[in-house]
Amino acid sequence: MTEDEYLLDQAIDVYLSGLKGLEAFISEPSAEFALSFEQYLILRSITKQxxxxxxxxxxxxxxxxxxxxxxxxxxxxxxxxTQKRDPADRRRQALVVTPAGKTVEQRITANVKKRFKKWVAIYGSERGQMLLDLLADFNKQILQNNPGSNKESKQND
Incomplete structure (x- = not known):
């Protein structure tokens, strides 16, 4: 077996045993409120902006x-x-968080922070930073430079 084949086998094992479960792990705090993690992130953006x-x-x-x-x-x-019409341009609508949305965002954020804190306590902040740096570099060099992957990710969002 060549080194490349060995790396491919390891990558497949990591995907099957870890990465597939990562989204479920990340999404768990928002699932309680019938939201995906993506929907929570949008709610968070609306709350903060x-x-x-x-x-x-x-x-x-x-x-x-x-x-x-x-x-x-x-x-x-x-x-x-909710959506609120822009008085200057009635075609544009601003997004406004409701009191219920603000409560949900705060509760999910608290759960995400608690979960992240446990993750850092187990994994360590130095190793965590190394992992995030590696993933950011992989994203920049491999995923963002692959024209096919950008097209696919936009379709899946």
């Missing part, structure tokens, strides 16, 4: 407007967010 527009969120997250719109439907449907 009152009056933000859908287009602003799409630009910040580097996804399409329709991707944000699909996620936003759930937040609107749950009564966590």
């Amino acid at each position: 009152p009056g933000i527009k859908l287009m602003d969120i799409a630009r910040q997250r580097k996804v399409t407007r329709s991707a944000v719109s699909r996620q936003l439907k759930v937040l609107l449907g749950n009564g966590y967010v």
